[in-house]
Amino acid sequence: MDFFEAKNITKVFATTKALTDVSITVKKQSIFGLLGPNGAGKTTLIRIINQITAPDSGEIFLEGRKMKSSDVSLIGYLPEERGLYQKMKIGEQAVYLAQLKGLSKHDAIAALKKWFLKFEIMDWWNKKIEELSKGMQQKVQFITTVAHNPKLLIFDEPFSGFDPINATLLKKEILNLRDKGATIIFSTHNMASVEELCDHIALINKSVKIVDGPTNEIREKYKSNLFEITYKGEPGNLYSTLEERYKILNHIEENTINRVTVQNPEKDAGNQLLREIIPVVDVIAFREIIPGMNDVFIKAVQEDKPSN
Amino acid sequence: MNKTLLILKQEYLKRVTRKSFIILTLLVPLLFAGMFALMIWLTVKTDKQERLIAVYDASTLFTGALDDKDGFTKFHFMPLSEFEKAKSNLKESEFYALLYIPDNIYSTGNAQLISEKQIPIELTEQIEMKLSNLIESDKRKIIISETGIPDLEDRLASTRTPVKLHTLKVTETGETTKSSSEIAFIASYSMGFLIYFFVFMYGSMVMRSVMEEKKSRIVEVIISSVKPIQLMAGKIIGTALVGLTQVAIWVVIGSVAMVLVPGLLISENATGMGQSIMENQQYLNNQTSQLADQAILTETLEMIGNLNIGLIIFSFIFYFLAGYLLYSSLLGAVGAAVDNDEDSQQLVFPITLPLILSIMLLFPIARNPEGPVAFWGSIIPFTSPVAMLARIPYEIPVWELLLSMFLLLITTAGAIWIAAKIYKTGLLLYGKKITLKELIKWIRYNNLQKNPYYLYKF
Numbered sequence: 001m002d003f004f005e006a007k008n009i010t011k012v013f014a015t016t017k018a019l020t021d022v023s024i025t026v027k028k029q030s031i032f033g034l035l036g037p038n039g040a041g042k043t044t045l046i047r048i049i050n051q052i053t054a055p056d057s058g059e060i061f062l063e064g065r066k067m068k069s070s071d072v073s074l075i076g077y078l079p080e081e082r083g084l085y086q087k088m089k090i091g092e093q094a095v096y097l098a099q100l101k102g103l104s105k106h107d108a109i110a111a112l113k114k115w116f117l118k119f120e121i122m123d124w125w126n127k128k129i130e131e132l133s134k135g136m137q138q139k140v141q142f143i144t145t146v147a148h149n150p151k152l153l154i155f156d157e158p159f160s161g162f163d164p165i166n167a168t169l170l171k172k173e174i175l176n177l178r179d180k181g182a183t184i185i186f187s188t189h190n191m192a193s194v195e196e197l198c199d200h201i202a203l204i205n206k207s208v209k210i211v212d213g214p215t216n217e218i219r220e221k222y223k224s225n226l227f228e229i230t231y232k233g234e235p236g237n238l239y240s241t242l243e244e245r246y247k248i249l250n251h252i253e254e255n256t257i258n259r260v261t262v263q264n265p266e267k268d269a270g271n272q273l274l275r276e277i278i279p280v281v282d283v284i285a286f287r288e289i290i291p292g293m294n295d296v297f298i299k300a301v302q303e304d305k306p307s308n
Numbered sequence: 309m310n311k312t313l314l315i316l317k318q319e320y321l322k323r324v325t326r327k328s329f330i331i332l333t334l335l336v337p338l339l340f341a342g343m344f345a346l347m348i349w350l351t352v353k354t355d356k357q358e359r360l361i362a363v364y365d366a367s368t369l370f371t372g373a374l375d376d377k378d379g380f381t382k383f384h385f386m387p388l389s390e391f392e393k394a395k396s397n398l399k400e401s402e403f404y405a406l407l408y409i410p411d412n413i414y415s416t417g418n419a420q421l422i423s424e425k426q427i428p429i430e431l432t433e434q435i436e437m438k439l440s441n442l443i444e445s446d447k448r449k450i451i452i453s454e455t456g457i458p459d460l461e462d463r464l465a466s467t468r469t470p471v472k473l474h475t476l477k478v479t480e481t482g483e484t485t486k487s488s489s490e491i492a493f494i495a496s497y498s499m500g501f502l503i504y505f506f507v508f509m510y511g512s513m514v515m516r517s518v519m520e521e522k523k524s525r526i527v528e529v530i531i532s533s534v535k536p537i538q539l540m541a542g543k544i545i546g547t548a549l550v551g552l553t554q555v556a557i558w559v560v561i562g563s564v565a566m567v568l569v570p571g572l573l574i575s576e577n578a579t580g581m582g583q584s585i586m587e588n589q590q591y592l593n594n595q596t597s598q599l600a601d602q603a604i605l606t607e608t609l610e611m612i613g614n615l616n617i618g619l620i621i622f623s624f625i626f627y628f629l630a631g632y633l634l635y636s637s638l639l640g641a642v643g644a645a646v647d648n649d650e651d652s653q654q655l656v657f658p659i660t661l662p663l664i665l666s667i668m669l670l671f672p673i674a675r676n677p678e679g680p681v682a683f684w685g686s687i688i689p690f691t692s693p694v695a696m697l698a699r700i701p702y703e704i705p706v707w708e709l710l711l712s713m714f715l716l717l718i719t720t721a722g723a724i725w726i727a728a729k730i731y732k733t734g735l736l737l738y739g740k741k742i743t744l745k746e747l748i749k750w751i752r753y754n755n756l757q758k759n760p761y762y763l764y765k766f
Contacts, residue, residue, distance in 0.1 A: 050532040052736070069535075077532045081738075083525025088322075099314055100533040144529070 002064070003028035003183040004049075004152055009058035011044055017207040018044040019055070024202050024212065026185060029178055033198035033215070034187040035293075037301055040204045042187050043080070046154055049185070050077050062152070073102035076150030080157045080187075082141045084129045091116075091125035094144050101148040108147065115143040119169075134161055142170065146177060153177060153184045159193060171197065191293035195219075203297065205304045215293070222296045225264040226289040227273055232256055233281030241280045246273070257284065311534045315542025316549070319517065323550045333554050337561040359404040359431065360384060361421075364391035366411040369446070374438055381434065383407070398424050407435065414443060492701045495615055496674040499624065500698030504667050506628050507693055508660065510551045511635035514544055518643030518731075519652065527735055536732050540644075544636050548629060555628070559621065615701055623700045626713065631693025634720040635663065641727035645734030645742045645750075655744060662690035670698055677702040687712050689719035726751050 004026040011019040019041045026032040036042045047053040049060065051072055060067040062074065085093050091112065098108035116122045119139055129137055138161045146153065158174070159167045174197065178184055186198060194201060194215070201218060203211035211218060226249070231238065235251065235258055242248060242262060250261040264273055270288055277283060291299070323329055363385045365371055374383040384403070386394070391408075394401050405423035413419055419439060421427060452460045518540075521527040530539055638659050646652045666685060673682040677699045685695030686704075692712045696704075733750045734742065 047736075052528070052531055072533055075532070077529065079525070079528045079532075081525040081528065083527075083529075085520075085526060086524055096314075096318055097529065097533070100311060100530065 001028045002026065003030075003062070004185070005061040006045070006049065007059045007061065009045065009048060009055045009060075011041075011048065011053070011055050017041075019048075019204075020207040021058075022204060022207075022209045023058075024209070026183055027200065028183055029181055030199040031174070031178055031184045031186055031197050033194045033201035034185055034204070035189075035194065035201055035211075035297060036204035041207045042204055043156070045204070046077075046079075046156060046185070046187060049152075049154060050075060073148065074151045076101075076145045076148065076153045078142065078145040078153075078155045078158055080160075082138060082161075084137060084141060084144070086130045087128060089126050089128055090132075090140055093129070094140065094147065097144045098147045101150075103148050111147045111149065112143065115147055119143065135163060135166060138162055139166065142173075146173075151182060153182050154187075155184065156187045157189070158186070159188070159190060191297060194293045201293075203300055205301050208304075210304050211296070211300050218296055219290050219293070222291050222299055223288070224291070225267055225269070227262050227264060227270060228259065228285075228287050228289055229262060229277060229283065230257060230259045230285035231277070231281040231283050232258070235260070237280045238277060241276060261289070312538045312542045312545075315534065315539055316546040319543050319546030320549050323513070323547065324553060329550070329554075333557050337558055337565070341565065358382065360402055361405050361407050361435075362386055362391060362394045362401075362403040363407045363409065364388055365409045367409055367413050368411075369414070370409060370439070370442060373442055374435075381431065395422065398422070405431075409439075413439070414447075417443070491615070493674050495620070495701035496677065496698045497670060499620065499700060500670045500673070500694045501667070503624065503627055503631065503697045504663060504670075504694045506551055506555075507631045507635050508663060510547050510632050511639045511660075512656075513550075514547050514636040515639035515643035515652070515656070517543055517547070518640050519646070522644060522647060522735065531735065536735055537728060540637075540640060540728070540731055544633065544640060547636065548632055551628060551632065552625070555624070616703060619703075620700055623697060623709075627693040627697050627716070630713070630716045630720050634689070634693075634716070634723050635659070637720075637724045637727035641730035641734070641747075644731040645737070645747060647738050651742050655742070655747070658744060662688075663694065666691035666694035669695055673698045677704065683708070687715065689716045692716050729753075 002025050004024075006022065006024050009019050009022045011017075022041070022045060024032070024034075024045075034042050034045065044053060048055050051067075051069060062071055084090075088096075094112050095105060095108045098112065099105060103111065113122075116125060121136075121139060124132065124136070124140070129140065132140070142158070145155075153174075155174070158170060162170060171193070174184065174186075186194075188194060198215050200214050201211065202209055213221070229238075235253070238260065239248065245265065247263040247265075248260060249263055250259075252259045262273065264270070266272075270286075274283070274286055358380045360382050361384065363370075363374065363383050364387070365385060366388075371385050391406065394403055395406055398406065405421050405427060408420040408422065410416070410418065410420075417440070421432060421435065448461065448464075452458075457463075521530065527539075534542075639656065642652055642655045642659065646655065669681055669685045669691065672679065673685060673695055676682060682695065682699055685691045686699050686708065688695075689712075693716070696709070696712050729751055730747055740746075
C-alpha cells in the first residue's frame with residue numbers, strides 16, 4: 001500500500017529550477033532513499049513534504065488523501081543541519097519540541113523517558129545541550145525527531161557526526177521503527193547505507209528525477225555485464241578463446257591462480273560465457289559483478305549529462 | 309494546546325524565570341528608592357565626624373561661645389603660647405585644625421583656619437556661619453540696646469518673607485489642584501526614558517531570540533512543526549507579556565511605596581532626621597521646623613498624586629505595546645534575515661535610529677511640551693512612543709493623542725506586514741550577506757513565491 005505520494009511536483013525559484021515534475025511514491029513501512037548530487041533539489045523536496053515550502057504545482061498525498069497542514073504532526077524530520085537550544089535543559093526542550101508536534105505534556109514526558117532510557121542517557125535530562133559533545137547532541141536530536149511516534153520519518157544525512165558504534169545503534173533503531181510501522185524517507189550521500197537500508201530509491205539530478213525503483217532492480221539494471229573469473233591454467237589460452245567476442249578488462253596473476261574481469265556484450269549471458277571457458281581453463285570461481293549504489297549513482301548522473 | 313500559545317508560554321516562562329529578569333525587576337525600584345533616599349539624606353545630612361579644633365581668640369569675644377551641645381566639632385580655647393606650640397607640632401597633636409581669630413575680626417571679618425589637610429568645605433562653612441552669626445547677633449544686641457526697643461529682634465525677623473510660587477491647575481469643574489512644573493518635568497523625562505528603555509530592550513530581545521534559533525539551526529525543526537508566523541507571533545507576544553509583567557510589578561511596588569513611604573518618612577523626621585534638620589537650621593537662626601519639612605513632603609506626594617496617573621499608565625501601556633510591536637517586528641525580521649552579528653548590527657542601526665533620535669528630543673520636549681519639536685516628535689510614528697509619553701504628564705489635547713495613536717497603529721500594522729515578508733524569506737537562508745538593499749528587494753517581491761529564498765506559502 002502506498003503511504004506517501006508526491007505527484008508532479010514543480011518548484012522554480014526566480015530563474016532556478018529546483019524541482020521539475022518530480023513524482024515519488026513511498027510504500028508503507030518501507031525505507032525510501034532520496035539520492036542526488038548536491039543542489040539537485042532533494043532538500044527542496046524534503047521541505048515541501050514538511051510544508052516548510054510550498055510547490056508551484058503538484059500535490060502531496062498521505063495515506064491516499066491530500067496532505068493537510070495539520071499533518072505535520074504525523075511527520076518526524078531530522079534536517080541535515082542539526083541544532084537545538086543551546087541554553088535550554090535537554091529534557092525540557094525535548095518535551096517542548098514534542099508538544100509542538102501535538103503531544104500533550106504528559107504524553108511527551110512518558111514517550112521521551114522511554115527513549116532516554118533506551119539510549120541510556122537519562123542522566124542528561126537536566127543538562128544543557130551546550131554541555132554535550134556533538135555526537136551526544138545528535139542522539140538527543142534523533143530522539144526529538146522520533147519521540148512523537150511519527151508515521152512518516154524524514155532523515156537527512158542521519159549518520160553524519162556519529163561514530164561507528166552509534167551509527168550502528170542508529171541503523172538498528174531506524175530498522176526497528178520501520179518494523180513497528182513507520183515509513184521512512186532517507187536522504188544521504190553515503191551509498192553503503194543506502195544499499196544496506198533502502199528498499200526503494202529515487203535519484204534526482206538537476207531538478208529532474210532520473211532514476212526510480214526498488215534498490216535491487218536498479219542495481220541490476222545498471223550492471224555492465226561484467227564477470228569475474230578465477231581460474232587455474234594458461235592465460236594465453238583463455239585470451240585467444242575470449243578475445244573475439246568479449247572485452248577483457250583486468251587481469252591479475254597470483255601464483256598459479258589467475259583472476260580476470262570480462263565484459264559480456266550481451267545481457268544475461270553468463271552461462272554462455274561459462275560454457276566457452278570450461279574447456280580451456282580450470283574454473284575456480286565465476287560471478288557476475290553487480291554494481292554498488294556508488295557506481296549506479298555516478299553512472300546515472302554522468303549519463304544524464306548530454307540530455308541536459 | 310494551540311501552538312502559538314505554546315510558543316508564547318515557552319518564551320514567557322524562559323524569560324521570567326531568568327535570573328537577570330528577576331534581579332532587574334527588583335533592582336530598579338530599589339535603585340529608585342535608593343536615589344530618593346539619597347536625595348533626602350543629602351539634604352538633611354550633617355557632618356558627624358568629631359573634630360577637635362584649637363582656638364586662639366585674640367578678640368576674646370568668642371571664648372566658650374563656639375561649642376554647641378550636640379555639635380561634632382569641639383573647640384578648645386588656649387593661650388597664644390600653647391597655640392603656637394600646637395601649630396609647630398600640628399601633625400602629632402590631637403587637633404584637627406587651628407583657628408586663629410584676630411582681634412580686629414569685628415571690623416574685617418577675617419579669621420584663619422590652619423590645617424595639615426585639605427579642610428572640608430562643610431567645616432569651613434560651619435565655622436564661618438558660627439562666627440558671623442555670633443558677630444551679627446552681638447552687633448544687633450548693641451543696636452537694640454541703643455534704640456531701646458526691646459522686641460526689635462523679633463520684629464526684624466518677621467520682615468523676612470521668602471516667596472514660593474505654587475502652581476495650581478484649574479480642572480473643568482472649576483476645582484483647583486496643586487501642580488508642579490518640576491514634578492511634571494521629572495515625570496515627563498522619566499516616562500520618555502522608560503519607554504525608550506522598554507522598547508529597545510524588549511525589541512532587541514525578540515531579535516536575539518530569533519537569531520539564536522536561526523544560528524543554532526533549530527529553526528528548521530520548529531517551522532516543520534509550526535508556521536513561521538505562529539513562531540513570530542508567539543515570540544513577540546510572549547516577550548511583550550514579560551515587559552508588562554515587569555511594569556505590573558513596578559506599579560505594585562510603586563503604589564505600596566506611595567502608601568508606606570510618607571508615613572515612614574514623617575515618623576523618621578520626627579526623630580532622627582528632624583533633629584539633624586533642627587541642628588542645621590539652628591545656625592541659620594531660621595526656625596524652620598520639622599513641620600514645614602513634612603508639609604513639603606506631603607505636598608510633593610500630593611502633587612505626584614495630582615498627575616493624571618490613570619492616563620499615564622494607560623498611555624504607557626499603549627505606547628509600549630505599539631512601539632514595541634513596531635520595533636520588535638522589524639528587529640525580529642532582521643534577526644531572521646541575518647546569520648551573523650555584523651550583518652545584524654548594520655541593519656539594527658538604521659531601524660533604531662528614530663528611537664535614538666527620540667531620546668535626544670526628550671530634553672527639548674520636557675522643557676517645552678507644546679513646541680513644534682514636541683508636536684511633530686509625538687505625531688511621527690517612529691518617535692511618537694517616546695515623545696508622546698514625555699508629553700503626557702503635561703496633559704495634551706485629545707485630538708493630538710488620538711492622531712498619534714492612530715498613525716502609530718497604522719505604521720505598526722505596516723511594519724508587521726513587511727516584517728512577515730522578510731521573516732518568511734530569510735529564516736532558512738544562510739551564508740548570504742544581507743544588506744538593507746537586499747531586504748528592500750525582498751519586500752518588493754509582489755509574488756513572494758518568485759523570490760529565490762522564499763520559504764512559505766500558507
